[in-house]
Amino acid sequence: MHTWKRVRSKHSLEYCDSCRRYFFNGRELEVILLIVQISDLHYAPTSDADAGLERAYGLISALEPDLIVAAGDLTHDGLTEQFDQVYRFLERLGISRVRAIPGNRDFPAGNSTVDRPLDSDLEYFLGAPDTAFTDHELPGLAADRTPFTDFFADLDFFDRFPDATVVGLNSEPQIPDDAFKRGTDFFRGSSPAVPRVFCTHRSLLPVPRKRVKEGDLLKNAASILAELLNLNVRLAMCAHVHRGHAWRLSNDEGEIVVVNSPSLIDSSGTKETGFLAIQMEPDGDVAVDLHTLNQAERRRLLQRSKTARRL
Numbered sequence: 495m496h497t498w499k500r501v502r503s504k505h506s507l508e509y510c511d512s513c514r515r516y517f518f519n520g521r522e523l524e525v526i527l528l529i530v531q532i533s534d535l536h537y538a539p540t541s542d543a544d545a546g547l548e549r550a551y552g553l554i555s556a557l558e559p560d561l562i563v564a565a566g567d568l569t570h571d572g573l574t575e576q577f578d579q580v581y582r583f584l585e586r587l588g589i590s591r592v593r594a595i596p597g598n599r600d601f602p603a604g605n606s607t608v609d610r611p612l613d614s615d616l617e618y619f620l621g622a623p624d625t626a627f628t629d630h631e632l633p634g635l636a637a638d639r640t641p642f643t644d645f646f647a648d649l650d651f652f653d654r655f656p657d658a659t660v661v662g663l664n665s666e667p668q669i670p671d672d673a674f675k676r677g678t679d680f681f682r683g684s685s686p687a688v689p690r691v692f693c694t695h696r697s698l699l700p701v702p703r704k705r706v707k708e709g710d711l712l713k714n715a716a717s718i719l720a721e722l723l724n725l726n727v728r729l730a731m732c733a734h735v736h737r738g739h740a741w742r743l744s745n746d747e748g749e750i751v752v753v754n755s756p757s758l759i760d761s762s763g764t765k766e767t768g769f770l771a772i773q774m775e776p777d778g779d780v781a782v783d784l785h786t787l788n789q790a791e792r793r794r795l796l797q798r799s800k801t802a803r804r805l
């Protein structure tokens with residue numbers, strides 16, 4: 495018994511809520527891997543944040559994703575007690591299917607809201623009119639210190655699943671060359687028949703309705719994308735700019751889908767909150783849905799390219 499929900503499309507693409515399958519002109523489209531991407535929780539214990547996590551838990555667990563990628567900025571200030579609550583949330587979702595990388599907020603030295611050492615003269619320097627102030631230069635805190643590794647095995651992850659080879663790299667404040675090489679070597683050592691997926695926190699492409707600020711994009715984003723295309727990586731996930739968007743990018747080497755996820759629960763300003771649900775077929779073809787938390791609606795950001803070719 496199907497419970498039909500029309501997918502926003504001029505084509506005959508429909509989704510059955512009961513059996514979690516997509517149909518095109520009545521014919522089932524096989525979905526073998528469902529990835530949920532969450533990011534930029536900026537979690538700090540408030541009633542709004544806890545209510546947001548509860549709503550997110552209900553929506554995500556109903557989808558029964560195969561893999562949940564937490565793409566950084568899990569916490570507001572990088573504090574252990576904030577990580578503790580986020581980790582409990584991920585545990586409820588099933589920690590064995592979660593892979594995570596940190597974002598800039600998860601390194602306490604990079605945040606301006608965390609308490610500083612009492613002997614800091616930071617206030618004086620911040621008040622000086624010509625003081626240049628950048629991330630990771632605050633006194634009394636190591637730039638590379640984060641409680642993230644008290645909860646997760648490493649700042650990066652490298653995994654081979656039957657349906658995807660997945661690499662996530664810490665991008666704070668950038669992706670080190672040796673870490674990127676380790677990631678590309680991992681892809682090269684994996685079966686070319688298994689779709690390849692890449693993840694990092696800082697954005698790889700600008701998104702509409704968001705003016706690009708210093709630090710939004712990785713400085714070597716174009717080189718990273720070119721290398722990922724060269725390696726036939728099918729999906730690149732990034733975050734940081736708090737906007738849901740999907741690009742399909744191609745060159746003579748191949749095609750890659752690049753997605754930016756919105757903040758999961760931080761609705762400050764007029765931002766839309768939610769997460770991405772990414773369906774990947776065995777041949778690496780990708781479709782992307784944005785699930786909003788505020789309106790609890792599903793909005794398709796990107797159709798499968800095969801669907802378009804069938805028309």
Ligand SMILES: [Fe+2]
Nearest residue numbers: 567597598734
């Ligand atoms: Fe960020």
